[in-house]
Amino acid sequence: MPHPIVFDTQPGMTKPIRIAVLGASGYTGADLVRLALTHPNIEIAALSANSKAGLTMAEIWPHFAPYPGLPRLITSEAVDYASIDAVFGCLPHAASASLLSTLAGPKIIDLSADFRLKDSATYADWYGGAHPAPALLPGAIYGLTEYARDSLPGAALVACPGCYPTAVLLALLPLMAANAIGPDRITINAISGVSGSGRSLKEANLFPEIAEAVAPYAVGRHRHMPEMEQELSAAANQPVILSFTPHLVPMNRGELVTCIVETTRPVADLRAILQARYAAEPFVHLLPEGTPPATRMVRGSNHAVLNVFADRVPGRAIVIAAIDNLVKGSSGQAIQNFNLMFGLPETTGLQAAPLFP
Amino acid sequence: MPHPIVFDTQPGMTKPIRIAVLGASGYTGADLVRLALTHPNIEIAALSANSKAGLTMAEIWPHFAPYPGLPRLITSEAVDYASIDAVFGCLPHAASASLLSTLAGPKIIDLSADFRLKDSATYADWYGGAHPAPALLPGAIYGLTEYARDSLPGAALVACPGCYPTAVLLALLPLMAANAIGPDRITINAISGVSGSGRSLKEANLFPEIAEAVAPYAVGRHRHMPEMEQELSAAANQPVILSFTPHLVPMNRGELVTCIVETTRPVADLRAILQARYAAEPFVHLLPEGTPPATRMVRGSNHAVLNVFADRVPGRAIVIAAIDNLVKGSSGQAIQNFNLMFGLPETTGLQAAPLFP
Amino acid sequence: MPHPIVFDTQPGMTKPIRIAVLGASGYTGADLVRLALTHPNIEIAALSANSKAGLTMAEIWPHFAPYPGLPRLITSEAVDYASIDAVFGCLPHAASASLLSTLAGPKIIDLSADFRLKDSATYADWYGGAHPAPALLPGAIYGLTEYARDSLPGAALVACPGCYPTAVLLALLPLMAANAIGPDRITINAISGVSGSGRSLKEANLFPEIAEAVAPYAVGRHRHMPEMEQELSAAANQPVILSFTPHLVPMNRGELVTCIVETTRPVADLRAILQARYAAEPFVHLLPEGTPPATRMVRGSNHAVLNVFADRVPGRAIVIAAIDNLVKGSSGQAIQNFNLMFGLPETTGLQAAPLFP
Amino acid sequence: MPHPIVFDTQPGMTKPIRIAVLGASGYTGADLVRLALTHPNIEIAALSANSKAGLTMAEIWPHFAPYPGLPRLITSEAVDYASIDAVFGCLPHAASASLLSTLAGPKIIDLSADFRLKDSATYADWYGGAHPAPALLPGAIYGLTEYARDSLPGAALVACPGCYPTAVLLALLPLMAANAIGPDRITINAISGVSGSGRSLKEANLFPEIAEAVAPYAVGRHRHMPEMEQELSAAANQPVILSFTPHLVPMNRGELVTCIVETTRPVADLRAILQARYAAEPFVHLLPEGTPPATRMVRGSNHAVLNVFADRVPGRAIVIAAIDNLVKGSSGQAIQNFNLMFGLPETTGLQAAPLFP
Known part of the structure; x- marks a missing residue:
């Protein structure tokens, strides 16, 4: 029996926010999990990676060896979205919009390129195909946090900028x-x-x-x-x-x-x-x-x-x-946006000082 | 005017523990400061480095550029030890014992080699000179935390093991x-x-x-x-x-x-x-x-x-x-020992998951 | 029209030794080609790599960009062995012995593991299958050059040691x-x-x-x-x-x-x-x-x-x-053996001083 | 007794060109020595490094450990310039011109910045002091070899370009x-x-x-x-x-x-x-x-x-x-210039193919 994650208990936190990370087998997804592990308001409820479904995170990520209690990887279709408060999308472009556009309920923080461009024709030019869900583009917030603060509290869909x-x-x-x-x-x-x-x-x-x-x-x-x-x-x-x-x-x-x-x-x-x-x-x-x-x-x-x-x-x-x-350019900024979407202090879970050397 | 460190305010913490880091210009000292910056019970009260006294941490450490509010470096002699609860010694061997043996008051967590060996003759053989303070050796705790837990709560002097x-x-x-x-x-x-x-x-x-x-x-x-x-x-x-x-x-x-x-x-x-x-x-x-x-x-x-x-x-x-x-082999273990010496949960301030890649 | 390799002309060399490198798409094969390029007695006559047949070396190896005149990659079956004096085998184990055992004519310098062990049962234990050509084992020279010098001049098959x-x-x-x-x-x-x-x-x-x-x-x-x-x-x-x-x-x-x-x-x-x-x-x-x-x-x-x-x-x-x-542990030693097999001074083509930094 | 350098014998070379490398304790000087070691027409006659005089090259350069026969380092003043055909200057700027301007006899290939700029006022602006030997500037050849070929054969002083x-x-x-x-x-x-x-x-x-x-x-x-x-x-x-x-x-x-x-x-x-x-x-x-x-x-x-x-x-x-x-940007181009100054084929000693990986 694996021993428990001793760090994820947050005494006094009444109700954690349950998140799913889609695409947890990529560097971006993994870095999001790293940050979420010590975020005091997050419960990591589901992790998906279709090509690795069935494996543990420790099996595919060496640095999660000390965290055998993380949820096992499942397919993105197998996630129980009804029980999820926030979805972090770390999927490839096109695949991301195709899946996320079908979800209702959870707030969405997307780290792919799919909701960053306002103009679906520009998207088609640069990404090599029609946008899978153009109707969502007008409502998506471009989540460069320092410039999107006013729009984030009520947002349902935030597109995190590229690095x-x-x-x-x-x-x-x-x-x-x-x-x-x-x-x-x-x-x-x-x-x-x-x-x-x-x-x-x-x-x-x-x-x-x-x-x-x-x-x-x-x-x-x-x-x-x-x-x-x-x-x-x-x-x-x-x-x-x-x-x-x-x-x-x-x-x-x-x-x-x-x-x-x-x-x-x-x-x-x-x-x-x-x-x-x-x-x-x-x-x-x-x-x-x-x-x-x-x-x-x-x-x-x-x-x-x-x-x-x-x-x-x-x-x-x-x-x-x-x-x-991977942090301000990707997963860290995603958490920063998440904090504001859920009314938390903006720096929650992001306080780690830089690692040098 | 530099902007404040926004991360070191800990609402609800009644009385922080004031620490001094001696030898903050080395990698070990710097990594201790990195960890201390986000430790909820620590106030970084003094930082010493005799060869760099007068400089800011940001001037000698690139990764503290975002933390202009850190105390300016002073000499170890200039530290007001009466106001310090705990001293972390990150000085070279011999210099460390010479200085730390003169302090009364603060608890001492030493990261040098000076208090690890019980036998001063062995010390002299390997470190090339008589031990500066042999009288302190019997009372020093060898701080391999997992094997020293019972001795740490009342300890006045802890020698952190080598990496x-x-x-x-x-x-x-x-x-x-x-x-x-x-x-x-x-x-x-x-x-x-x-x-x-x-x-x-x-x-x-x-x-x-x-x-x-x-x-x-x-x-x-x-x-x-x-x-x-x-x-x-x-x-x-x-x-x-x-x-x-x-x-x-x-x-x-x-x-x-x-x-x-x-x-x-x-x-x-x-x-x-x-x-x-x-x-x-x-x-x-x-x-x-x-x-x-x-x-x-x-x-x-x-x-x-x-x-x-x-x-x-x-x-x-x-x-x-x-x-x-630098962490379990040095500064992290020092914090782990510090936590137990001051009655804090052992993992306080050490929860960061590994950084990969 | 690509410009010629200006380095491979060796005025005064009456008759170059024509070599084939099998498995030129791996690091070992590439390093052999690197050394062969400036060897004064070698003509690189054929390069094989079944998975990359049809491509140029420059297309698969960035450092051969300045050498557009190298032979195009072909399959190992397409090599005209009758015109080859020496074959360097840089193929995976088992595949190597299977192919090399069919060749007659060229001298063979094999860099795989296939001809290093004298005992075919040991080979089967460690390499997971019966040896493809056990009859060749007794005659193969174990080519740790400094210990094989006497046997190399007449050798038909030399097994270069592992690194x-x-x-x-x-x-x-x-x-x-x-x-x-x-x-x-x-x-x-x-x-x-x-x-x-x-x-x-x-x-x-x-x-x-x-x-x-x-x-x-x-x-x-x-x-x-x-x-x-x-x-x-x-x-x-x-x-x-x-x-x-x-x-x-x-x-x-x-x-x-x-x-x-x-x-x-x-x-x-x-x-x-x-x-x-x-x-x-x-x-x-x-x-x-x-x-x-x-x-x-x-x-x-x-x-x-x-x-x-x-x-x-x-x-x-x-x-x-x-x-x-890759050199003394692989391709360099292979050239060193080749030199002795063909009666050349042992250091020919291997004089480059170490590259530092 | 150290064993001899076995690579520097060049059967058939009637009279080698004797070179001195000034500043052989820097990366540029060391790379020049590396290339000179296998140049068929060069005899390394003297190596200078004032701060390391008396040491062997192997003592200060790990990669020359296999070459104990290299000349011991001496001061630049101790070089017997009358016996030297070519001097490669790898000294810091200003120091380089000060020394080289006193030499008569050997051809000079300078790798410092001192003879690159035609205008001594520009030199003073950028290098923080008056030029030590402005009279030499008009005659110095700017040795970007591909653009200086016509001037190199008769040149007495060549300034190699910066990287x-x-x-x-x-x-x-x-x-x-x-x-x-x-x-x-x-x-x-x-x-x-x-x-x-x-x-x-x-x-x-x-x-x-x-x-x-x-x-x-x-x-x-x-x-x-x-x-x-x-x-x-x-x-x-x-x-x-x-x-x-x-x-x-x-x-x-x-x-x-x-x-x-x-x-x-x-x-x-x-x-x-x-x-x-x-x-x-x-x-x-x-x-x-x-x-x-x-x-x-x-x-x-x-x-x-x-x-x-x-x-x-x-x-x-x-x-x-x-x-x-260090090669085309420094020592290699210096050798390339040297070859043309001494009537040798331009690629002599520079045939090594790139090292990858």
Whole structure:
């Protein structure tokens, strides 16, 4: 008989919120379970992974070896949704909307790309097929928490942003909304850890292919571009088209975006705008002048760090942001949204400081 | 003005325990601060680092960039010990005992090697000089928590075990105490992440010297040997001398020990002994039969995982344990001891699940 | 039209030796091609990989992007063996013997496990099936070059040792042959880079599963054990049974074995034996007293480094060896054997110094 | 008595070229020695490192353990320059020019920044002090080999380009010279392995600070910028000012530059220009359409790989190049220049294929 999870008892908590995590066999789903394990208001009621149904979490995830009490994996069809308060969707795009659109009852926090784009034609262009549930798009909240707070308490369906858009939008939205940067010629170079590629079995993801190497991918055609453009265009009140080049480097977690933007304002003004916007934010931090953001500042945490620098080319500035792609870029932000949807303090369950070294 | 640490307010906690961390500029001290930041009963009252006095934690530690409210570093002499309830000593050996022996008042949890060995002559042999405060040795508790619980509530001075001894003793003590393994010819091979070498500026610690490489060190003469022998001898009721070879590999955290032991008992018996001893432990876990322990099972957490295997050589068995060297092997175990010294639930502040990937 | 390989022209070489590499889609096969590319006497005449037939090497191997002139991959059945002087077999076990046993004409250097064990019953026990060509076993040369030199010039079939046996045997054979170490209780702990696992698509080989982690595998049952025992038993003139525990760590290349042996001789005697044996060897090096071998000393090269240390347990010693698992542990040794089989200087094509950092 | 280096005998070579490597205790100097060891026309006559004078190379460099016959380190003042044919300068800037300007006789290949900039005022601005030997600047050849071939045979002083400029200029010079890209708004993001930081003892270079992390550095003020601008301005026949942001990632070797440029030409035209320029080059390779360059394609070799892509922003293109920063970006190019200075085939000693994995 496995021994019990000693950490999930929360004396004094009258009624926990019962969650299901769909797609718990991927890195995103697993990181959500990791965070949920110590969330004081969550009961992990169901875990699904169709290809691994019947296995325990410990059997497919080494780091859950100390937690034999976690629910066994079942298919997403086998979940008793009537008993679930919140569903976290960690499924691939298209599959996610197909399933989630059939649910009634639980609130939905979706981590796939399916409900991020408002325009189903744009979705079809970039994701290679008609949207499975276009009727849900208008009501879905784009869950970049710091910009969605007012809409989250009553929300039934929240689409968590992609990891790259989270970092880029935190960096650029306040500047764009203040007309402090131009809508043209935004150039973003991004560097990500390999967990962003998922746990898929392809040669490019094997250790020896990644270690001691760096490689760009999806050059000129990464699917996170329309999402960034949608939100920046809204802030700019005009169409924004941007350049975005992501690179994979040999690390597990972490994401850094380096954004070159056009501006007529001195860097001090840009700093002041970011400082004013984020001074009261628990998870977004403008660094001291001259300190470059680095992923080691945020590893394993829900924090984002930002800074802005003068560019050598006159009329431009460099805005840099770093996050943990699996936390603020994915599961952590999902929990942050969940907290607000259920009336909990926003930082509940997300207090862990970054892990360094 | 830096914004406040939003996580350290604990509504309802009547009187926090004020701690000082001496040696907060090393990896061990920093990891203690990381854990203390979210411990609900701790107030971080003072942080010392003589060589960095005057700097902020964020200036010397990238991952504390989001925590500008941490106390500024001061010298250990400048700490107002009268206002401190507990001191965590993360100083180098010898310096640690010299300073801590002068303190009266606060309870002391020492993470150095200074109070681990009962015999000051052995200390002098291995650490290259007379013990600075031999009078304190008899009263110091050897804080391998799972074996020191009865002594911790009233303790004034606790010596936290070294990282390697923690892993080895968790693996072997129950077997030795049960006379299930022999005291002779114990052979231990250990593999550690680089954080175990500390933040010292030497060529061997530079990234390019470590990456893509593995190297043994201190072959036949590692200072953790007398500590393991002391505790195993006590369990065996006879002198134990062992072989121990540590290796550094390119990872930050994690430690794995592979122990080949002599035994006349079948592996199933050894499993049963370990299972009985650890079934109720929150942080020590015997894995299912056949599953090898791995450091990715415990990274960033206070957990230890164990297993035992048949050796090909008849009359021997292989016992393997994995921990995070900075947590269960150092700062986490220190907090675990602190909790029991102050009458708190043992797992307080240590609930974070392992970080994977 | 792809531009030509400018490096493969060898002015003055009257008649190159035409080779085929079977299994060129694995790491071992690829490393053989890498070495063959600059070998002055080799013409790469055919490359096979049944699952990738039709593709170019550059399409499946990023580092051959600068070599578009390499032969396109074909099936092993499509190779024109009549025109081939030497076949390098880099196929999986069983498949290797099945194919190679049908060839007549070319000399064969096999890198699989199929021709290493002299006893077909032992093979069946460890490799899970009857040997496909037991009649070839007696004539196969076990190609640990430094110990097979006399047999190589006339050999038709050479079995290259496994990577672990190469390191272990270089370390222990001279000591065992001199009766300087005992045949009992040999304990070997081994640490290997991930390329040793091959390019196979399984979760355990993905970057995030390996990075920042260490894990033992095949505890008590690794298939290289009978091979080491066969050779050590021959040197000891009595049966040797040993303990061997391999571990994977986050690096691409490199292998280190730490051998604890019983001895009645002082370490200085063991050093003298190793020094005498290897003083004239171009690829095997006894390090200065006290210097531990490390994989960074040999990365990318055909070198092996050794040393011996006193153990804390009386009557024992610690012998350590490091190699690059893909070079001296596999493809480099294969070339070394090839050179001697064809009457070339032993170091031809293997002169590259180690790559560090 | 150490055994001899068996690889440095070159039967038939009548008179080797005697070289001295100044600054052999840095990664650049060590990589030069690595390449020189197997260069058929080079005799390593002297190695200097003032801070390590008296030590052997094997004592300070693990990978030279198999080469005990290398000359012992001496001070740069102790070198007998009258017996030296070529000096490779691997010293820090300013120190390099101070020393090299006093030498007469040997040809000089300098790997420092001292002779790269034609304008001594620019040097003073970026390198923080007056140039030590401005009279030598007009005669120094900027040794980007593919663009300096005509000047190298008679050259007495060659300044090897910085690693970043090597990659950037190989990517952009042909396009700029053809007026196919604009001189304005060039945006370069660069990613480098850590060996580029040198073997200096600072916290930021320790393994745990680098592993599992990415960080930009020298944002807006990296010293390689004026060098790139000098060469691009010459090609453009007008001043070029560019944006350049370098990032460090956890790998030893490798460098990748992602250049966003303005263009009115289709990508196919840009490809055609690059193809025409590099078709006959032994070390510079335009990849097939759509294949992104990656550092694993060139690790440990003197190769560079390039490609060009359409940008999503109209009127722009993305040109990407990858090199090994220590080889083509430093020591390999130095050897390539040396070969031409001494009338040897350009690829001599540089034939090693990339090391992967």
